[in-house]
Structure formats: structure tokens, C-alpha cells
Amino acid sequence: MSSAGQIAIETGESPGRRALRRFAQHKLAMFGLVVVVIFVVAAVFAPWIAPYDPLETSWSRLRQPPSWAHPFGTDENGRDVLSRVLHGARASLMAGVIAVGGAALIGVPIGLLAGLGGKWMDMVISRVADAMLSIPFLILAIALAAFLGPALENAMLAIAISASPIFVRLARGMALDARSTDWVEAARAMGNPPWRIGLLHVLPNILPPLLVQATLAIAEAIIAEASLSFLGLGQQPPNPSWGSMLNSAQRFIESAPWLAIFPGLAIFLVVLAFNLVGDGLRDALDPRSQKR
Numbered sequence: 001m002s003s004a005g006q007i008a009i010e011t012g013e014s015p016g017r018r019a020l021r022r023f024a025q026h027k028l029a030m031f032g033l034v035v036v037v038i039f040v041v042a043a044v045f046a047p048w049i050a051p052y053d054p055l056e057t058s059w060s061r062l063r064q065p066p067s068w069a070h071p072f073g074t075d076e077n078g079r080d081v082l083s084r085v086l087h088g089a090r091a092s093l094m095a096g097v098i099a100v101g102g103a104a105l106i107g108v109p110i111g112l113l114a115g116l117g118g119k120w121m122d123m124v125i126s127r128v129a130d131a132m133l134s135i136p137f138l139i140l141a142i143a144l145a146a147f148l149g150p151a152l153e154n155a156m157l158a159i160a161i162s163a164s165p166i167f168v169r170l171a172r173g174m175a176l177d178a179r180s181t182d183w184v185e186a187a188r189a190m191g192n193p194p195w196r197i198g199l200l201h202v203l204p205n206i207l208p209p210l211l212v213q214a215t216l217a218i219a220e221a222i223i224a225e226a227s228l229s230f231l232g233l234g235q236q237p238p239n240p241s242w243g244s245m246l247n248s249a250q251r252f253i254e255s256a257p258w259l260a261i262f263p264g265l266a267i268f269l270v271v272l273a274f275n276l277v278g279d280g281l282r283d284a285l286d287p288r289s290q291k292r
Contacts, residue, residue, distance in 0.1 A: 142227070
């Protein structure tokens with residue numbers, strides 16, 4: 001054990017405070033957290049931050065390059081690109097958070113049921129989850145979104161269903177590990193049903209890896225939402241979305257490259273930021289981590 005770890009034990013530092021300290025010492029994770037906060041603030045306050053109405057068209061300013069009046073330029077309909085990027089952050093972040101939250105709500109209880117519910121239950125749930133995981137995540141999301149119909153809400157539902165097997169497998173594996181522990185055996189000996197054991201005894205102990213997985217899954221969900229919007233299956237025009245903005249920009253990639261650069265850069269930054277935060281959380285919450 002390192003000297004810092006010995007000091008932590010000697011001073012009675014709680015695991016939560018130790019994890020926060022480790023996370024704060026992770027420079028890339030802190031950078032990612034700052035970027036995430038900036039995007040969240042921009043999305044929440046977009047109506048007040050955006051200099052123009054994102055839906056306002058003007059035939060006198062079609063595809064104008066970046067300037068003081070329009071820092072990100074204007075699009076093919078004369079709309080301010082900066083305003084549309086800010087409002088598009090709402091759709092992307094909302095889709096990421098809501099879709100991953102839905103995936104966790106679907107996958108975690110099913111995974112706990114598979115791990116604690118017996119052999120046959122485990123076999124059925126595991127085979128279904130393996131079948132869904134055999135299909136690439138984005139392909140499955142596109143198929144479900146096409147079946148449900150083009151809309152942001154349907155895209156979020158498709159992403160949630162497609163991402164749920166990851167949480168099923170994670171919760172199942174953690175539940176199987178916990179099932180053989182003394183405290184679960186004691187809870188079972190006291191007559192607690194499997195659902196109570198999973199909810200009160202297993203779930204609190206698997207929250208750290210679930211939090212890490214959720215953070216990383218948000219980045220994948222944002223890419224999925226942008227892809228679905230690019231294909232016309234997500235946010236519908238004229239409402240702004242980074243994916244639909246990229247779809248419109250492909251026709252003007254040579255004459256007006258800023259139409260693709262800024263929404264593409266927004267996707268890159270926010271996805272990178274969530275991945276950095278997820279990596280930092282994984283290092284901070286891992287009890288075997290050597291970073292003190």
C-alpha cells in the first residue's frame with residue numbers, strides 16, 4: 001500500500017471522500033467534467049445565450065462565413081449556426097441522459113433477476129441479452145428507430161432498448177459474484193426473497209460500476225442520436241440537432257465547410273468529455289486502483 005493510502009486509513013478517510021480525491025487528481029477527468037458542465041449550461045440556458053432564434057430564416061444572409069455578427073456563420077437558410085448548435089445541445093444531451101437512464105431502468109432489474117432468480121431464469125435472460133449484443137449497437141438502434149418512426153422520443157426509446165443488454169450483463173455478473181458472499185447468504189437465510197436481496201443488499205454494492213458504465217454509455221448514446229438524426233430518424237427539421245445539421249451540411253462541404261465543422265466539433269468534444277469523465281470515475285472508484 002502506498003504512503004498516501006496508509007495516511008487515508010490512518011486519518012479515517014471514507015471511501016467516498018477518497019474516491020472524490022482520486023477523481024479530482026485525475027487531470028483529464030477534470031477537464032472532461034468542465035467540458036460537460038459547459039455543454040450542460042449551454043443547453044439549459046440556450047434560449048438566453050443564443051444570439052438569434054435558431055429557426056429564424058433570412059434570405060439576405062445565406063451561407064455567410066463566420067463573422068462578428070455570426071461567429072459560427074449561417075446555414076443554407078440564413079439561420080445562425082451558433083444558435084442552432086446551442087439549441088442542438090439540448091437534443092443531444094437529453095437523448096444521451098434519458099436514453100441511458102431508460103437503459104439502466106430496463107437492464108439493471110432484469111440483470112439482478114438473472115443473477116439471483118435461479119438457473120432457468122438466468123439461462124433465458126442471458127440468451128436474450130446475448131442475442132441482442134450480437135447485433136451492433138448502432139444497427140439495432142437504427143432498426144428500432146425505423147420501426148417506431150422518425151421522432152426524437154422514438155430515437156431515445158430505440159437507444160434505451162439497444163443499450164439495455166449492457167446493463168443486463170453487468171448487473172447479472174455483479175449479482176452472481178455477490179450471491180456467494182456471506183452477507184447475501186445471511187440475508188437469504190433470514191427468509192428475504194430474491195427481489196429484496198437484489199434491491200437492498202446487491203444493488204447498493206454495484207452502483208459504482210453502474211455509474212461508470214452509464215457515463216460511458218451516454219457518450220455512445222449521443223453518437224447514436226446524432227447518427228439517427230443524420231439519417232432522418234431522430235430530431236425532425238427545422239428543430240436543431242447536431243446530426244441533422246451535419247446531414248444538411250454535406251451538400252455544402254466545399255463551399256461552406258463551417259456548416260459541418262462546428263456541429264461535428266461539438267459532437268467530438270462532448271463525447272470525448274464523457275469518455276474522460278468515465279475513465280476518471282473508473283480509476284477513482286476501483287478499489288484496486290494504485291492512483292492515490
